[in-house]
Amino acid sequence: MTTSLEQSTPALAQDDPEVAVLEVARRAREASRALATATRATKDAALRALADALVAATDRVLAANAEDVARGRAGGMSEGLLDRLALTPERVVAIADALRELAALPDPVGEVVRGSTLPNGLRLRQVRVPMGVVGMIYEARPNVTVDAAGLALKSGNAVVLRGGSAAASSNATIVEVLAEALAAQGLPRDLVQSVDAWGRPGGVALMHARGLVDVLVPRGGADLIATVVREATVPVIETGVGNCHLYVDASADLDDALPILLNAKTQRVGVCNAVETLLVHRDVADAFLPSALAALGQAGVTVHGDAATLAHAPQGVATVPATEADWGTEYLSLDLAVRVVDDLDAAIDHVRRWSTGHTEAILTRDLRASERFVAEVDAAAVIVNASTRFTDGGQFGLGAEIGISTQKLHARGPMGLAELTTTKWVVHGDGHVRP
Amino acid sequence: MTTSLEQSTPALAQDDPEVAVLEVARRAREASRALATATRATKDAALRALADALVAATDRVLAANAEDVARGRAGGMSEGLLDRLALTPERVVAIADALRELAALPDPVGEVVRGSTLPNGLRLRQVRVPMGVVGMIYEARPNVTVDAAGLALKSGNAVVLRGGSAAASSNATIVEVLAEALAAQGLPRDLVQSVDAWGRPGGVALMHARGLVDVLVPRGGADLIATVVREATVPVIETGVGNCHLYVDASADLDDALPILLNAKTQRVGVCNAVETLLVHRDVADAFLPSALAALGQAGVTVHGDAATLAHAPQGVATVPATEADWGTEYLSLDLAVRVVDDLDAAIDHVRRWSTGHTEAILTRDLRASERFVAEVDAAAVIVNASTRFTDGGQFGLGAEIGISTQKLHARGPMGLAELTTTKWVVHGDGHVRP
Structure with missing residues (x-):
């Protein structure tokens, strides 16, 4: 010792x-x-x-x-x-x-x-x-x-x-x-x-x-x-596991989508708000995936793709056929699962099935699609047209961050100082009795 | 079957x-x-x-x-x-x-x-x-x-x-x-x-x-x-156990104290916000205890008292010498533990030692005593000059009540409908990436 x-x-x-x-x-x-x-x-x-x-x-x-x-x-x-x-x-x-x-x-x-x-x-x-x-x-x-x-x-x-x-x-x-x-x-x-x-x-x-x-x-x-x-029998605030998804909708602004994807995956890979699965609407798979996969490859990312995705992978991009295990993996590394989905419903279903409830993002110009994604996805943070990396106490302006809660009790999402407090009811009477 | x-x-x-x-x-x-x-x-x-x-x-x-x-x-x-x-x-x-x-x-x-x-x-x-x-x-x-x-x-x-x-x-x-x-x-x-x-x-x-x-x-x-x-491994909201105290301070309005005590003990005995221990400042033991114990006896209450308390018990009141077990008991019956304390500090110490964190009340006309009791007692509800029976969702105006939480996480005190909800952060951007 x-x-x-x-x-x-x-x-x-x-x-x-x-x-x-x-x-x-x-x-x-x-x-x-x-x-x-x-x-x-x-x-x-x-x-x-x-x-x-x-x-x-x-x-x-x-x-x-x-x-x-x-x-x-x-x-x-x-x-x-x-x-x-x-x-x-x-x-x-x-x-x-x-x-x-x-x-x-x-x-x-x-x-x-x-x-x-x-x-x-x-x-x-x-x-x-x-x-x-x-x-x-x-x-x-x-x-x-x-x-x-x-x-x-x-x-x-x-x-x-x-x-x-x-x-x-x-x-x-x-x-x-x-x-x-x-x-x-x-x-x-x-x-x-x-x-x-x-x-x-x-x-x-x-x-x-x-x-x-x-x-x-x-x-x-x-x-x-x-x-x-x-x-634990002591109450726990569960923090941090983030199997985060980015869904590129049929109506997404594809010029915005690429920098958001790279930011969400590669800005810092070992963090809980990095994206781990990319979902792409099949209507924009042709227009988006070749350039997106090339850019990911350039950034050193290995793509774990379904068949439809791998069909779009350019030469020189490291790819692995995705298995179901990939949908459930928080890589925390330069790896990304990629899947082509038929529509918004399929995207929401995938997210609901595999989300750890941390951060889920949709890129879309369709108001109804954004509203449905926000309402139907069950996560601490749901982001429209921005990187998943923003789920953070500092970014949210909460000051110091204790962690990011992925549970629903007491605190959900980035936790600031207030989440280390509780409340007390203080009641002042003047001889009151209950009738 | x-x-x-x-x-x-x-x-x-x-x-x-x-x-x-x-x-x-x-x-x-x-x-x-x-x-x-x-x-x-x-x-x-x-x-x-x-x-x-x-x-x-x-x-x-x-x-x-x-x-x-x-x-x-x-x-x-x-x-x-x-x-x-x-x-x-x-x-x-x-x-x-x-x-x-x-x-x-x-x-x-x-x-x-x-x-x-x-x-x-x-x-x-x-x-x-x-x-x-x-x-x-x-x-x-x-x-x-x-x-x-x-x-x-x-x-x-x-x-x-x-x-x-x-x-x-x-x-x-x-x-x-x-x-x-x-x-x-x-x-x-x-x-x-x-x-x-x-x-x-x-x-x-x-x-x-x-x-x-x-x-x-x-x-x-x-x-x-x-x-x-x-x-449970599912998060639990703990409800209900209430070993509640009523402390009659040296400066309490003794005319108010008696109806409050009776209300807190006898209005409904099987509920978590009924009082289970009465603490009395020794300076008012002579003035308060004989009539209080008589009234309790009249109401059918058995007094579990310390020696100083029992010395004030009139004839005909059912009494039992209190043991330490009494301080820790939530009777939920027509029983009341009673103890004479030397001062406010002793009252706060007793409450801190035995409270289940439900409802604690002080009767006093001394502003400093009320402020110290409110600040130093650790409970879901701290009540000044009123009955403990007020800790209740309906009484607090919260509408329907799920229960009364005695834990500090998520919900503390009476829980209304809002306590069966959580929150979700919704973030709208326009192509934002994290710098």
Whole structure:
């Protein structure tokens, strides 16, 4: 075990993970009480102090990170993952700046969502309040540790973190730095805690801490999210899996369609709002597919096409005959499933069958087609005549983004700070009894 | 098996419950598509047609209900439960009228929750849409069958019902009548289905139908709710358990306090917003407790008091020394735990320790005390100077009530029709690509 891990691991680490993690969650809940009634000024000052502390601790953080990177390299981690794991002085500054940007955002807590005076004179207000304790389960990148802590604190919550073991030393040191900075601000250091010291069983215990943890947000690949959804008894907000479709209707503006397709597929391939399947109305297959497939090929995309699609593929474009598995795959790579459909109904049916409910787009100049697609497709975001890549908290103007929810409860689509809060009904009477 | 059960049980009932219930859920999902884009006029006409059909089928419903009542009586069911189970022509009319009242409520679907035009010209709207398929798991009372179906349909959802076995014949017949009436309206009969034919395993299968059922609402006792929360992989909205407190502060208006206490405890004892623990500031224990305990005794309430409380109990009041178990008990009966506390902090600490997060009330004339109680108590509803009995969808003016959520995700407190919907982001562009 590394030095930085030892420093952050209390005596409890030897204990039963279930017991130890419940104790962490209990301390988080107690600490959250201090933050629930804190003013925005207090929270923002704390966020700025955390940013300063992180930058001041750059050497410590980089030393811990170097341990992770060395362990990763020894374990044969790919260069791409090593790059995501590695911190530099510039990256530490960028992570700290993100905390300062959070401080500049409005505080969701205290917003009066609705209110009225009832006929009997009772005064009713529904007010936004913090959840209490937010759990975050995520993978390798150490910047998520800071990001998650910042989002939780800004929205008035304590946070319990479970990061990937690949970044264990970095995360342990970062949590330590943040906790020390909180204490220096007169806030409980238990507002930011990690359960990494208890490994995988600690993560499972966190998923079962119902009543102590109010919400769990998994951030990472499909496997991680599926595990959390299956295991957790704590309420979960499911994020991120995006098998997104782009449908080019018979009446689409084909001059617009090509740049939108390339943007949706190739601007960033590893993200959940990248397009994974292209559907083309058969009436425009001749006019659109040859140039579209050529451009995709040029961009390095492998086309997984049905027979009608492959018949239009020019020489030199990498193609694979599509199987049903392709319709259900979120590639997150330079691959695209392509299918020619008979009409709008067939397109909607395909989307309804294979969508993960993230983002679905139609390109059309036909008003009725756009309205039917919007009404009948069931997804967090339905986009008309634009790239799927716009489904994003930043792009939507929501400020900081916790993730993109693909479930229907509580939050759907890009989640901002408000989604880490709940509401409380406050009722004022004057001796009222119910008749 | 009774005739009415046989009529409503398709061939699938002999199959594996897991397979059969998933098929029911799949049909519900398909049927929900027809309702998702239905206008309010269509839905309201359907609700009125269901009401008419129920009244027209009174004889059939009462015959099935008589089977349940006979079975219940043979099985030794208490008179109270038999009364809740039994239907009469008048009760059928009342159940039908509730559907007509639902038809008169505004439609939550289509509401634009927020919207804006982004700097790049993308037009953004967040629109309220149906969930899709709502699952409802509940206990004996057959009126809940109609109620749940009506709430789901009004909010544009298909519903899959799992009722208590005690009302199996009544529920099967009611579902049949509703499905026939839907078909007569040109709507899919699969919009209202029951999985009662597959018994307890069918209920469990419904809890596991993730991806087909969008939300599960358990309605019933604490055991039922705990089971659903533990078992379900479908997102659950937890309802109802209310260990509610009433705190009489040092500065309370004691003339108001007595009627509020009696109202909160005795107006209806079996409901989740009835008070279960009374906390009294020690400075007013002498002035308040003797008369309060006498009045409670008069009303038939047994007082489970701490030593300081019992010292104030007049002759003839039924008292029991309170143990810690009393602080954690939702009696739902003519029992009340009573404790004298040293100050506001002790009251808040007691509430934070034992609250189920339903409704907590303070009686005070001190502004700071009321503000601290409101800010520091973590519950769906915090009430100042009024009875806990006001936490109710009808009382809050929300129209129909699905239940009272005690969780923090999605819905907290009384849930109206809007809580059976989700939202969809609709984005309109004109060839936009993300830079």
